[in-house]
Amino acid sequence: MLRFAISRLVSLGLSLIVASLVIFAVIEGVPGDPAAFMLGLNADPAAVAALREELGLGGSLPARYLDWIGGMLRGDFGISYTYRVPVADLVAARLWVSLPLAAYALALSTAIAFPVGLIAAARRGTAVDAGIMGATQLGIAVPNFWFAMLLVLVFAIQLRLFSAGGFPGWDEGIWINVKALTLPAVALALPQASILARVMRSSVLETLGQDYIRTARAKGLTRRQAVFRHALRNAMIPVLTIIGLQFSFLLAGAIIIENVFFLPGLGRLIFQGITQRDLVVVESVVMLLVFAVITVNFLVDLAYAAVDPRLRRRR
Template identity: 65%
Template structure:
């Protein structure tokens, strides 16, 4: 198990290095001078040159890359030239919105998907199974921003139960802050729940045909115990994989939803930084999200061994 863990850590570190090179090179080859774009085309050449020196653009590519990665390792992400504050402060402030939003959305999608997937697998071929899979297909096909607009119209404009957008901050209280995250969480969770429900159903159907399930039924175990205690646990490997991918998507891919609901999260921060050509913010936030996704995948890989003891023996 230790060798397996070290191997996965080495793979994650290699992926992190490759990702840093890709992110740095992609932003470097973008057309235009970032300093001139930030100051405007009417700025004087002296002002543009001074900003280039301040941003470190007068140094070579390798020197800038090493300086940037060295700062990342020491959690010194640099200073935003648009907001005039350290990037780490921006990340800390925006993560207080994006992280709870992703966690609530993931919990909600899991709470919806697992019962629906088990229900559909237990009633394979029946009308209830067809209805559940048709609803999940609709959820997969419809984009989350359409769900967001529909939820805003129904629950914020028509029923006036929750705010249509904005975030009061956690200083205003836990309930007002969570109330502002309800609609975005539902809009993010519904499409993910549809995908997870289909994966759960498919994984369960594969497991329900195994010999140990027939043995459990022959021993007289209740149908519910066979489904939830034996079948679902052995079908969790693909479900865990999708959960890891979904959390990564929810954390890094909320740009549209955060803009629809005017949430000051990481996705909106990256969107604004790209528009303003604040490269240090874009590079740092993207690399932080990449590192988070790699760490999540590592945790998911390790959870496989906890769910399936056979993997511990192989490892």
């Protein structure tokens, strides 16, 4: 297990290095001068040059890359062109919105998908299975922003059970913030739960067709016992992959939902940074999200090894 974890850590480090090079090259290759954009079309060239120097845009690309990476390792993500505050402060403030939202949505999608996928697999070929597969197909097809607006119309405007948007802040209390994140989390969880339920059903059905399951049934185990004692653990391997990818998507891909509900999260920060050409914010936040995605995949690999002992023994 230790050798497996070390090999995955080495892979994680190499992936981060490659990702940082790609992100820096893409961001720096964007045409246009951020300093000239900030000062306007009719800005004085001397003022533009002074601002470039202040923002650290005058050095060579390798030196700027090393400064950027070294700063991130120290927790210094630079100064935002637009807000004139440290990017780390912007990220910290918005991470406490995006991270709970992603965790909330993932918990909802997992809580829905696991029993639904197991029921569909256990009732294969019945009307229950057909109804569940139809519902999951609808959940995948419905755009989450449209579903979010329906949630606002029903639960915020008509029933007045939840707020239509905004985030009070954690200093206002946990319950009021959980209520503020409930509708966005449900809107994000619907398509993810549909995907995860279909994967869960397919994985369980594939596992139930294996020889060792037939042997277990021949020894007298009921179908329920065979599923929960033998099939479920092996069926979890592809499901863990989807869960890891879903958390990464929910953390980084909630831009539209955050704008629908006026949530000050990381997705909205990236959107604002792109529209304002705040390259320091964009490259730092994207690198942080890439680190989160790679770290989640690393944890999923460790979960693989915990579920399947064959991976721990493989060289």
